[in-house]
């Protein structure tokens with residue numbers, strides 16, 4: 457089996473007390489933050505421009521938003537980092553810092569810079585379904601996630 461053909465292994469992890477930092481607060485970051493708030497009590501978002509829906513999550517005490525450009529020091533104490541800016545240079549810098557410091561990182565703009573992959577997630581209480589297309593067909597991951605959401609009567613993301 458070549459690397460290309462090998463599928464991703466689904467690894468389920470308790471991140472409830474882990475410090476998760478998402479850099480970026482646009483379309484992709486928002487989708488992931490909406491999901492992550494159900495899984496961790498310690499979620500920090502860093503971005504100069506913030507999607508309004510995220511301000512609502514902050515006022516509910518579910519996330520902390522630092523309205524600023526990313527700086528390296530922002531992620532030094534993180535356990536898990538998601539680089540979700542639209543600036544590929546910034547995403548790459550975040551990746552390098554995390555690699556140096558042994559921090560688990562996911563870069564949404566480059567599948568070769570991910571220690572783990574973000575699956576499509578469907579949750580019903582403690583039942584959690586994670587869907588991946590192993591980096592080969594993002595649309596199929598989305599469509600299958602939506603079909604499972606329908607099956608479990610959960611809203612589309």
Ligand SMILES: C[C@@]1(CC(=O)O)c2cc3[nH]c(cc4nc(cc5[nH]c(cc(n2)[C@H]1CCC(=O)O)[C@@](C)(CC(=O)O)[C@@H]5CCC(=O)O)C(CC(=O)O)=C4CCC(=O)O)c(CCC(=O)O)c3CC(=O)O
Nearest residue numbers: 564565566567573574575576588589590591592594597598
């Ligand atoms: C490898 C991975 C790494 C990671 O980010 O973890 C990654 C990477 C990339 N995605 C890209 C594009 C798109 N991704 C989606 C959708 C989803 N992508 C998700 C996960 C992943 N995406 C990781 C594992 C993927 C897998 O399992 O196969 C899902 C499951 C979870 C989520 O994102 O929340 C979510 C479904 C969510 C749901 O429905 O719940 C759509 C469709 C849409 O949004 O409708 C598009 C546009 C159409 C297209 O391009 O196909 C690009 C190009 C970016 C660019 O052009 O710059 C890259 C970069 C690259 O491939 O290197």
Ligand SMILES: NC(=O)C1=CN([C@@H]2O[C@H](COP(=O)(O)OP(=O)(O)OC[C@H]3O[C@@H](n4cnc5c(N)ncnc54)[C@H](O)[C@@H]3O)[C@@H](O)[C@H]2O)C=CC1
Nearest residue numbers: 480481482483484503504505525526541542543546564565
């Ligand atoms: N993995 C996935 O599922 C997908 C990934 N992508 C990738 O995701 C990237 C982001 O896409 P969108 O969310 O649509 O972008 P967007 O334009 O909606 O949001 C970008 C966000 O990044 C922030 N940002 C930019 N520079 C920053 C910096 N230096 N420090 C902190 N924050 C900064 C902005 O303030 C904004 O909040 C795209 O470049 C694309 O490569 C796109 C589609 C799907």
